Amino acid sequence: MAHGVLLPLFELLIKLFLILALVKKGSSGITSTFTRSQWQSFDIPLDHKVFAIPNGYNAPQQVHITQGDYDGKAVIISWVAADEPGPSKVQYGTSEKQYKFSADSTVTNYTFYSYKSGYIHHCLVDGLEYETKYYYKIGAGASSREFWFQTPPKIDADSPFTFGIIGDLGQTYNSLSTLEHYMQSGGQTVLFVGDLSYADRYQYNDVGIRWDSWGRFIERSAAYQPWIWSAGNHEIEYMPDVGEVLPFKSYLHRFSTPYLASKSNNPLWYAIRRASAHIVVLSSYSPHVKYTPQWQWLRDELKRVDRKKTPWLIILMHVPIYNSNQAHFMEGESMRAVFERWFVCYRVDFIFAGHVHAYERSYRISNIRYNISSGDRYPVPEKSAPVYVTVGDGGNQEGLAGRFWDPQPDYSAFREASYGHSILEIKNRTHAFLHWHRNDDGQKVPADSVIFLNRHWASNLQRRRLKKNRLKARGEISF
Numbered sequence: 001m002a003h004g005v006l007l008p009l010f011e012l013l014i015k016l017f018l019i020l021a022l023v024k025k026g027s028s029g030i031t032s033t034f035t036r037s038q039w040q041s042f043d044i045p046l047d048h049k050v051f052a053i054p055n056g057y058n059a060p061q062q063v064h065i066t067q068g069d070y071d072g073k074a075v076i077i078s079w080v081a082a083d084e085p086g087p088s089k090v091q092y093g094t095s096e097k098q099y100k101f102s103a104d105s106t107v108t109n110y111t112f113y114s115y116k117s118g119y120i121h122h123c124l125v126d127g128l129e130y131e132t133k134y135y136y137k138i139g140a141g142a143s144s145r146e147f148w149f150q151t152p153p154k155i156d157a158d159s160p161f162t163f164g165i166i167g168d169l170g171q172t173y174n175s176l177s178t179l180e181h182y183m184q185s186g187g188q189t190v191l192f193v194g195d196l197s198y199a200d201r202y203q204y205n206d207v208g209i210r211w212d213s214w215g216r217f218i219e220r221s222a223a224y225q226p227w228i229w230s231a232g233n234h235e236i237e238y239m240p241d242v243g244e245v246l247p248f249k250s251y252l253h254r255f256s257t258p259y260l261a262s263k264s265n266n267p268l269w270y271a272i273r274r275a276s277a278h279i280v281v282l283s284s285y286s287p288h289v290k291y292t293p294q295w296q297w298l299r300d301e302l303k304r305v306d307r308k309k310t311p312w313l314i315i316l317m318h319v320p321i322y323n324s325n326q327a328h329f330m331e332g333e334s335m336r337a338v339f340e341r342w343f344v345c346y347r348v349d350f351i352f353a354g355h356v357h358a359y360e361r362s363y364r365i366s367n368i369r370y371n372i373s374s375g376d377r378y379p380v381p382e383k384s385a386p387v388y389v390t391v392g393d394g395g396n397q398e399g400l401a402g403r404f405w406d407p408q409p410d411y412s413a414f415r416e417a418s419y420g421h422s423i424l425e426i427k428n429r430t431h432a433f434l435h436w437h438r439n440d441d442g443q444k445v446p447a448d449s450v451i452f453l454n455r456h457w458a459s460n461l462q463r464r465r466l467k468k469n470r471l472k473a474r475g476e477i478s479f
Helices: 002-024 173-183 206-222 249-254 293-304 333-345 455-473
Strands: 061-067 075-081 089-093 101-104 106-108 119-125 133-138 145-150 161-166 189-192 270-274 277-281 312-316 350-353 359-362 387-391 412-416 420-426 431-440 443-453
Touching (some): 061 145, 089 119, 101 119, 119 133, 206 249, 359 431, 359 443, 387 420, 387 431, 412 443
Parallel strands (some): 161 189, 277 312, 350 387
Antiparallel strands (some): 089 101, 106 119, 133 145, 359 387, 359 412, 431 443
8 A cells, every 4th residue: 555655656756856856957058859740821811700890880899918017906998989989988897797996998099001091999997896797788779899808916925926928929820829729828928029020021012901901800819818018020011112210100000008007118128927927028119228218217216126016027139148049140139239138136036028930938047248359259057037938939921930049058948939829827936837839730739838936936935945954063053
């Protein structure tokens, strides 16, 4: 009987030992040999059902929500009315079809070449209760539409939460596979790392048309849970040949962010707190060298992080700082040179990026000792450094980035050129699980899974253990 119990326990210990050995060993990086065989990278036709316009005259479409404040007690609900401004009111409540409250939206529109957008609504709904399901209604009469969302748990070090991480999504059949697989994952909020619609790959009026189709495409998820936005290079849309020279024009009109709540002066960089996570969004394509507005804001925002309340510190950006793919290699070097020392000093847990159309996860490494005339020239292991994760594999029409540098650098733990998405499961103040799910020719397949210790609490726990050991050695405490 005892032997029957001990054998499974021994097998479990062996498996845990092997997992920890793989996580800690800095020279055991994996380059996956998986090869896709299906799912061509071209955009879904506009007459496909995933882009269907809702029934009814001027019915609200392209509905999506994002967090509306610093602490998760507000949402911004956005939608487009195609024909006329329509009602600017959101009705909402905690019971289905019983809307006791209402809030008013602001309305805007824009032109791009000769395309004229619909009427874009953004409505702040605040004063919400934590861990509560809210139902909301937009539009009027037979054209009205109803949705719901769930608010997060209160800000607390041990509040569990599950984030999805998606980047470079586009609107191909691979994009649809990624989105459908994410919706089965149990994720509660999407952290989006830039390059949304890839509408800039079209010309003239088709740019705006493909923004509209993408808004309808993501509605199946984004109308029901917040998507936290960051901008990529495909949102810049600098097209002087057609008279369009205002960067991020479509993106800034269509997607609202709670930047003022974090004392930012620009919607392209901001921060939120959600459950046990403090999330910082940076703009790879805005000035970020010393003394610029983004640099000054990040310096101040990192000082505001309270690891006793939000132990998990996460940063989103589009261009990866560490990347062993030949595509976009070292494009993040300017941001690394400016910010990496802060990332190590503040013990950032994860930095998620996109841009490279592949998946890659690093070990905890830094290159802060390097300078142009002396010091280490290569990244070295650093316990206080973040894990860098590239998730630029959502499914866009440009295809995958399959050419990695060989040999695999010591800082690279796992890499694969496949479409997919990541899931970050925060369990408590000390532990989180990171998973990457490959779209294996249409099927969701877990391909990379790692358990992580929180940088702040892990270091504090180690210090407390050392202090106890010293006191015990001196005979000042007993056990």
